Amino acid sequence: MLAVYFLWGGFISVIDEIEAKKNITLEQLQYLLEGNEADYLKERALAVRRGIYGNEVFIRGLIEFTNYCRNNCYYCGIRRDNQNADRYRLSDEEIMDCCTEGYRLGFRTFVLQGGEDGFYSDEKICHLIKAIKGQFPDCALTLSIGEKSRESYEAFYKAGADRYLLRHETANEVHYRSLHPKNLSLRNRKECLRNLKDIGYQVGAGFMVGSPGQTTKTLYDDLQFLRELNPHMVGIGPFIPQHDTPFANKKAGTVDMTVTLLSIIRLLLPRVLLPATTALGTIDPMGREKGLMAGANVVMPNLSPKRVREKYALYDKKICTGEEAAECIECLKNRVNKIGCSIVCDRGDYR
Ligand code: SF4
Numbered sequence: 001m002l003a004v005y006f007l008w009g010g011f012i013s014v015i016d017e018i019e020a021k022k023n024i025t026l027e028q029l030q031y032l033l034e035g036n037e038a039d040y041l042k043e044r045a046l047a048v049r050r051g052i053y054g055n056e057v058f059i060r061g062l063i064e065f066t067n068y069c070r071n072n073c074y075y076c077g078i079r080r081d082n083q084n085a086d087r088y089r090l091s092d093e094e095i096m097d098c099c100t101e102g103y104r105l106g107f108r109t110f111v112l113q114g115g116e117d118g119f120y121s122d123e124k125i126c127h128l129i130k131a132i133k134g135q136f137p138d139c140a141l142t143l144s145i146g147e148k149s150r151e152s153y154e155a156f157y158k159a160g161a162d163r164y165l166l167r168h169e170t171a172n173e174v175h176y177r178s179l180h181p182k183n184l185s186l187r188n189r190k191e192c193l194r195n196l197k198d199i200g201y202q203v204g205a206g207f208m209v210g211s212p213g214q215t216t217k218t219l220y221d222d223l224q225f226l227r228e229l230n231p232h233m234v235g236i237g238p239f240i241p242q243h244d245t246p247f248a249n250k251k252a253g254t255v256d257m258t259v260t261l262l263s264i265i266r267l268l269l270p271r272v273l274l275p276a277t278t279a280l281g282t283i284d285p286m287g288r289e290k291g292l293m294a295g296a297n298v299v300m301p302n303l304s305p306k307r308v309r310e311k312y313a314l315y316d317k318k319i320c321t322g323e324e325a326a327e328c329i330e331c332l333k334n335r336v337n338k339i340g341c342s343i344v345c346d347r348g349d350y351r
Helices: 014-021 026-033 038-053 092-104 122-135 150-159 173-179 186-199 216-229 255-268 278-283 287-292 325-338
Strands: 004-007 010-013 056-059 061-066 109-114 140-144 163-165 202-209 233-238 342-344
Touching (some): 010 014, 014 026, 014 038, 014 255, 026 255, 038 255, 056 325, 092 109, 092 325, 109 163, 122 140, 122 150, 140 202, 163 233, 173 186, 186 202, 202 216, 202 255, 216 255, 233 255, 233 278, 255 278, 255 287, 278 287, 287 325, 325 342
Parallel strands (some): 056 342, 061 109, 109 140, 140 163, 163 202, 202 233
Antiparallel strands (some): 004 010
């Protein structure tokens, strides 16, 4: 079925209307999530991505430097109460080694990602930032270390951090409560994101697709929040249950729904940096390719040492835990080339 709307003196499809207005209604979202016009949606999202970024795919080197976390998000495999998590912290030297190897392989963006680990004072983080930026001044440095005070974010920015990833997870208050314990609040999460943007970071938000309790309405709230925040990056991937969490028996999100939402986000925020996530590649061997062909333009291979890869188990059956960084990037280059795109070795800034 083709839904048509009367706009600007003519009838156009729902997808053209979303693209033209860079907005979506709840009904239009429902219509697209039902799978209607899926091919045309992907086609338009791909065209928009190509118009801005061509066929270039940006790479970000992910360094998962600690899996300690003081929080207890119900969906997360490294939550505080998971006694089965094998905890680790990388030493500063190990982190620098990851960057050195990443640089050799062509990475010009490093992402320092970890749980909210009290071991890392602001001082320690600033020290790390300065060390990495001192040795690799032509690289962008992204932090993904959770909720902090505005003062901390300012200190990291002053030390040289360029970007910050903080998925909002859901912009719906009731849904947020069902995914997080009481000490965490959506209000604070949003406040953090606004502070980060205000300070001058390139900011990434995002959410899981198919998380327990998610509805079309909560997704609609997510999309409207993203339009309002207008982040530089949006990371979305399917929810995948982790066996040691309260959500162990919940159903995973789907490839189709994730891909549909990637395309919609590309139409709403045409310039946004949009990763085809590892989680998408985990639920479908061709998931990342499907994401890239639906409007995504970033991949984030892992630069963490092989010995800790499996320990950063946010969800089950995560792919690419057995390969060295060099093997990962070779594999990804081939995959990306096969779909007519190419990996570029620069900072991959927002355009
Ligand atoms: S989602 Fe983040 S903040 Fe929540 S438990 Fe996991 S690592 Fe910690």
